[in-house]
Amino acid sequence: MSASSKLLVLNAGSSSLKFKVFGVQPFAAGIGGMFDRIGDAINCTLKASAPADLDGGKGRKWEIKIPAKDHVEAMQRILDFIKGNVSSAFAREVVAVGHRVVHGLEISQPVLLTDKTIGKIREAAVLAPLHNPPGLQGIDAAEKVFKGVPQVAVFDTAFHQTMPSQAFMYGLPYELYEKHKIRRYGFHGTSHKYLVEQAAGMLGKPVSETNVITCHLGNGSSIAAIRGGLCIDTTMGMTPLEGLLMGTRCGDLDPAAVLFIQKQLNLSVQDTDTLLNKKSGLLGLTGSNDLRAVIEGAQRGEPRAELGLAMFVYRVQKYIGAYWAALGGKVDAVVFSAGIGENSSVIRGLVIGPLKGMGLELDVAANDATVGGRCGDIAAPTSRCRLLVIPTDEELCIAEQTLQVVGFQNLTGATAA
Numbered sequence: 001m002s003a004s005s006k007l008l009v010l011n012a013g014s015s016s017l018k019f020k021v022f023g024v025q026p027f028a029a030g031i032g033g034m035f036d037r038i039g040d041a042i043n044c045t046l047k048a049s050a051p052a053d054l055d056g057g058k059g060r061k062w063e064i065k066i067p068a069k070d071h072v073e074a075m076q077r078i079l080d081f082i083k084g085n086v087s088s089a090f091a092r093e094v095v096a097v098g099h100r101v102v103h104g105l106e107i108s109q110p111v112l113l114t115d116k117t118i119g120k121i122r123e124a125a126v127l128a129p130l131h132n133p134p135g136l137q138g139i140d141a142a143e144k145v146f147k148g149v150p151q152v153a154v155f156d157t158a159f160h161q162t163m164p165s166q167a168f169m170y171g172l173p174y175e176l177y178e179k180h181k182i183r184r185y186g187f188h189g190t191s192h193k194y195l196v197e198q199a200a201g202m203l204g205k206p207v208s209e210t211n212v213i214t215c216h217l218g219n220g221s222s223i224a225a226i227r228g229g230l231c232i233d234t235t236m237g238m239t240p241l242e243g244l245l246m247g248t249r250c251g252d253l254d255p256a257a258v259l260f261i262q263k264q265l266n267l268s269v270q271d272t273d274t275l276l277n278k279k280s281g282l283l284g285l286t287g288s289n290d291l292r293a294v295i296e297g298a299q300r301g302e303p304r305a306e307l308g309l310a311m312f313v314y315r316v317q318k319y320i321g322a323y324w325a326a327l328g329g330k331v332d333a334v335v336f337s338a339g340i341g342e343n344s345s346v347i348r349g350l351v352i353g354p355l356k357g358m359g360l361e362l363d364v365a366a367n368d369a370t371v372g373g374r375c376g377d378i379a380a381p382t383s384r385c386r387l388l389v390i391p392t393d394e395e396l397c398i399a400e401q402t403l404q405v406v407g408f409q410n411l412t413g414a415t416a417a
């Protein structure tokens, strides 16, 4: 372990590879970015930005078109890029790699990657065929490029493993749970965990005594009910499709509607999956999956945009109400985060405004001012609970958990290719 030791966090998508570098001692975020359109020889792009203190106080941004045929090649290009622009010794400085993995079945903690734990991730891919294979590609890429460096998987599902069975079970024959692990798992767990820890700090309470409703509202959205720092319910289910209305996902839906649609439109399982995950939600209702465009359309009086906006807001309100009840009314704060929650004072106003009867009250000026990555309490002094805006930082949370799993003592002696 030396002052230059680095931790690399990777988040692999089907055709993308996000990365962020952290200094270990002192623990601090460094350069980060994303390889996009992996496999597309013409449009494959590496975008990166370095914080101000890494580049003579100015900060710096890059956008470079470089082909990468797969995740292994993208990883090698990222390594070369960092070596060329930030630290020529980077390959030797990386002492651990942390991976975001979407589905971990019933694994409740981050795990050190071994043949056995990688096997578990492969097993979970049966339930998450769209989400886990990219994570495995990221792991494979890092293994090839950083040989012998300890790697850790941090699961989106892990934080929700404290849900009681009354919240995680579906009303289906019990054998489906026993034999096929059909149950609710929840996602965005790394974000919800980070949000309750930050909220506890802002409230001046120990995490173990903090009760919050965390609203992670982005292109994908979920809400969690958290009692004493532990998740007791969340809106996403066996897959990220359940719950809120999202950019392209339908959220809650009568399963009989799916059967009827399949039959009526003669759709294959794959086509139905695409319809529900990629063509529904705000996109399907309004023509745009970007809530900014939907709000603008509603302001122009376009009926579909008005409907999409009203549905988005209504479902958030409905789940805040449900989780208020799940927490027995003992709620320290409602937390807003992610692209929409952090930036849209309009949505926060529409969600909270009508909840005055529950005692929730916004400070309008604070709400308007807390955008663009700002953190703060936007509740009126008379509000029954705090209303917090907290920018989420999943990479930071993955980095912290990776360090905890690996432990400083195991970090020495690792080498890179």
Ligand code: ADP
Binding pocket: 217, 218, 219, 220, 221, 247, 289, 290, 291, 292, 295, 338, 339, 340, 343, 344
């Ligand atoms: P994800 O990580 O799920 O892809 P993000 O958390 O980055 O999504 O959120 C992206 C979404 O945030 C965009 O689709 C956009 O709809 C929404 N968004 C960003 N800024 C605003 C804003 N000012 N008002 C409304 N929506 C916004």
